[in-house]
Amino acid sequence: MSMRNVKRVSFFCPTQPTGGPEAIHQASHALNRQGIRSDIIYVGGDAHIDIGDGRLTYRPPSHNPALEVYRTYEPKVFRGGAMSRQHLFVLPEVYAGDVTSLRGASVAIWWLSVDNAMVTTDEPTLRALFANHKVKHYYQSAYARDYLERSGVPTSMPLSDYTTPTFTELTTSGPNAETAIAFNPVKGADLSHVFFAAHPEFSCMPIRDMTKDEIVTALRRTMVYVDFGHLPGKDRLPREAAVSGAVVFVRRLGAGRFAEDFAMPDFFRFDETDVHSGELARRILAVHQDPAHFWTQQEALRQQVRGEQAELDDQLLALRGRRRAA
Missing domain, CATH: 3.40.50.2000 (Glycogen Phosphorylase B;)
Structure with a gap:
């Protein structure tokens, strides 16, 4: 479940500013502050994603409200990258059905909302996702952790957000x-x-x-x-x-x-x-x-x-196999 061997973390993120996208910006910002390269793939509008020859190429949307609203988190916009095990792609649960398109890379689902996944992803796809032990699972709430446990996911890790x-x-x-x-x-x-x-x-x-x-x-x-x-x-x-x-x-x-x-x-x-x-x-x-x-x-x-902001920092350090200096 860890990010121990990961050199880069890219988050998929909707362009509409709501609670989930803010959490994504907070985590990406925290990783960059910890010295791990992290960027954001904004999904929506006229954004274009293409996967081929072991690479993901990307054209950002021309209109992106989230980029402006969350500018205090100094977001880095994804510009393309290799599909390797050292490159972790993190998808919020609303994009859980897209996991299979990211073959060759490390992939995690971040369960920011349990209910949203049930709306956007059909039951057979979710069952296949839970059975795929190569996919990492992070949970924002104890409610999401409980859902993952009841769905047969053997291991998941906490990844929260914080109140500004x-x-x-x-x-x-x-x-x-x-x-x-x-x-x-x-x-x-x-x-x-x-x-x-x-x-x-x-x-x-x-x-x-x-x-x-x-x-x-x-x-x-x-x-x-x-x-x-x-x-x-x-x-x-x-x-x-x-x-x-x-x-x-x-x-x-x-x-x-x-x-x-x-x-x-x-x-x-x-x-x-x-x-x-x-x-x-x-x-x-x-x-x-x-x-x-x-x-x-x-x-x-x-x-x-x-204590939420410090907790998020500690969770990211733990995923990397580290802990905060005393």
Whole structure:
């Protein structure tokens, strides 16, 4: 599973800036800082990839939003390379079906989202992928690790991402004051609609159509953040909310089921029944009535989020058979 004999790492990456592409830019940037050559193959638009005679040639897309949005990670654009065992190609799970085209090179699948793979890749292809012991598997979440284990993958290795310093640079000393409930209206929209329709006593703060700075400002005001989504991986917004001072509730689905992904007591996990029965509303009201008590219970989550960047560095070093200098 290691990168011990790898001299170059190339990541396939969608051009649309979302949580997965940011993770890819973070890992590539970290490898370059560690002295390992790493670049990115952007997929989408008029990008062109051709494999032949033991080489992969590439023409980048003329329009690439991710390159601009993630420029702080100093991304290196792939310009072509040999298909050798010392060249590792890392594909996010949405491109898992393309593994067989990379014969001759080392290949890894990075499971940033379990659910996306089930949409983009058919079941026979996934079974063949899991049976191919030449393919490495990296997981972003304990949820993904569990999925790989249940799918018969004997060995996989952790490769996470991190919440940006824009959020983690602030050290919160207590809960935020505003009682409006922040949430992502794109994730779990049906369930969030049911909740707010049943509880007009709660004001809501949808996090949408905002710049990064606007999200920071919103999350540093709100006392409670609720994630109604399916959490196909360690989604960014709940982590950003926690480190910004909000008390976070996550749906007990996907990564929301795992303490390794969200280090919080079960009080802060809910399911659809809790929404319909009013239990989630009662828990949120309890937070509003004694925010300091419940905010203190999420210190482990905040510490977990603040340590993510160092954890990613350590994971990459471990994949290379090294560890951080004392």
